[in-house]
Amino acid sequence: MRRFRLASALLATSLLALGGAAVPAAVFAAAPTLTTPYPSVMVSPGSSTSFDLTLTTTTAELMTLSVSSVPTGWTTSLTGNGTVVDSVYTNPSKPPALSLAVTVPADAAAGSQDVTVTATGPSGTARLPLRVRVQTASSGGAALTTSFPKLSGTPTDTFSFSLSLANNSSQKQTFSLQGQGPDGWKVTVSPSGNTQALTDSIDAGSTDTLTASVTPPSNATAGTYPVTVTAAAGSLTAKVDLQVTITGSPSLSISTPNQVLNATVTSGGTGTVSVIVTNTGSSPLTSVSLTSTPPSGWTVTFAPSSIATLQPAAASTVTATIHPGDNALAGDYDLTITATAGTATGNIDIRTTVQTSPLWGFVGIAIIVIVLIGLAWVFRRYGRR
Template sequence: PAKLKLTTNFPALRGTATTAFKYRVSVTNDSGRDATINFSADAPKNFQVSFTEAYGSQQITSIPIEAGKSKDVEASLTIPRETQAGDYKLTLHAKTEATSAELPVSLTIVGQPRVALSGEGGRLSGEAYASRSSQLTIVLRNDGSEAARDIELSATAPEGWKSEFDPKQLPQLAAGATQNVKVTLTPSDRAIAGDYQTTMRASAAGGLSESANFRITVLTSTLWGAVGIAIIAIALLVVVFAVARFGRR
C-alpha cells in the first residue's frame, strides 16, 4: 500500500502573537507510485495555516511527488494579535487518494506588552502661557497580554520649554491597566501666541516605545495685556497733565 510520511526537526515553536511562525516539513512519498499530495491543518479558532514549497512564496494546497522521493514544504501560521499567552496544539495533514499522514505540532505564545499613549478623554491638545506652568493629563495604557516594565516618560518640546512628569517612571503597568500621568509644561518666555507641537514618549524594557504628538496652544496672558493697557493709560494721563499744566504758561 502507498505510504506517506511527514517529519520536522522543529515541531514546537515559541514566540509572541506577532511572530511569523513557520514549520519546515519533509513530505516523503514512500510508495511505488507517483502521487499528488493534498495538505490541510487542524488549528485553534482564528488561526490560519497556509502551505508553500520550501524557498517558495506561492501558496499551495497540493504538490506532486514521485515515488520514493521527498519534498520540503513550509506551513506558515498567522494568529490574531490578541491571542492570549499559552500553549496551543495543531495537526498538519497530508493525503492522497490511497493514504494519509498527520504530524502533531505545538506553539507556545508568550505574553507581549503593548503600550499606548493618549490625552485625557482622547484629546491630543492643551493650552499654556509663555513662562508660566500649565498642566495636562496623559493616559498610559497597556493593551498587550503581559505587563510592561521599567516605563520612563519623556517629552520633545520646542526649544526653551520645560516639561515635568508625575510620575516620570513606572516599575510596571499590568496588562489591561491604565495610568494617568500629570504633565507640567512651561513654555519659553520668548514663546509667542500660536500652536506648537510637543511629543510625549513612553519607553519600556525590551525596546518598547510609543509616542503621541500633542498640539499646545500658547495664549496671550490677560494679565500682561492689562498691565500694558495700564501703562499706556498712565502715559496718556502724564501727557494730558503736562499739556494742561505747561500749556497755560
C-alpha cells in the same frame, strides 16, 4: 490372419480420415490453467484486497467458477468486467480477465489464511490456491512524525514544519490532509512536491514528505500555541502534535485623545495636555517611562510618571503638565513627548503656543490711566497761567 489385420488397419485409417472431425475436441484439449501474478498478499484487519486471475484453455468452452476454504467472517466475490460472475466463456486467443476480491473483517486474527479458486469445464478442472496474510495491528496503519515539533518566532513569521507520513498498511492509500490551530490561525498541509494538493497517495510500505505551514494572526500575543496535523485514509488515521511559541515583538505608539497636536499655555503659568500610550506589539510592556524635550527653561511633568505594565492592545492615558519659563515670549514652540519601554519607543510632537498673561494688559491700562490723570492734573493746575 495377416490379410485380416491389414484390412482392419486400412479400415481404421479410413475412419479416422473421414470421421476425425466428428470426434469431440475435448478428447484432445489440454487441461485448463488458472494463474495470478501475486498469489500471496498481506492485508490489514478491516481492509480488502484483490487478485487478478487469468483462466486459459486451448478451446473455447464454458467454465464454472467457485471459491472455497473461505475463513469464517471473510467475504469473497469473483468479478469479470466489473460484474460478479459464477461462470465464464473462455477464448483461447484472449483469456478473460477475472478478479477475486477478499474482504478481511476488522477482528481478523493475525496470520495466514488460504482460499481456493476453482474453474471447472469440459476440458477439466483448474484450482488456484491463494494466501492472505493478516498483519498484526502494530505492523499496520500509518504514522506521522517530525524531527522538529516545536518552532518559535514573532507573529509576522510563517512557521514551516517538515513531516514524514508512512503508509505501513499492505495497500496503496490516499490520505486526506488536515491541520488545526487556534482560532484565527491558518494551517495548511500538503505534499512537499505539490503545495496545492489536499491529499497524498502513498504505496504500501512507503513514506512521503509533507509540509505544514502555520501562519499566526498579526495580533497574536506572546505564548505557546498547539497545532495538530492529521492524515486519514479509510480506517487509517495518523496525527502529530506540533507547537508554536510566539516570542512577541515589543512596540508602542503615543497619541492624543482627539488627535489634536497643539496646546496653549500662558507665560508664567501652566498648561496640560493628555496623551495616550498604546501597546501595539504582541508582548506585554513593563516600566513604560515618559520623557520630554522642552525648550530651554521649561519644565514638563507627567501623571502618572510611568506605567508599570501595559498588555498587548491595551492603552493608558497620561497627563503632561507644561510650565514655560517665566520670561517666555509669546509665540509657538515645539515640544516632543517620548514613551519608552525597553526597545520599544514612540514619540509625539506638540506645538505649544505661549500667550502673554492678561495681567500685563491690566497693568498697561492702569499706567495709561495714571498718565492721563496726571496730564489732566497738570493742565488743570498750570493751564490758567
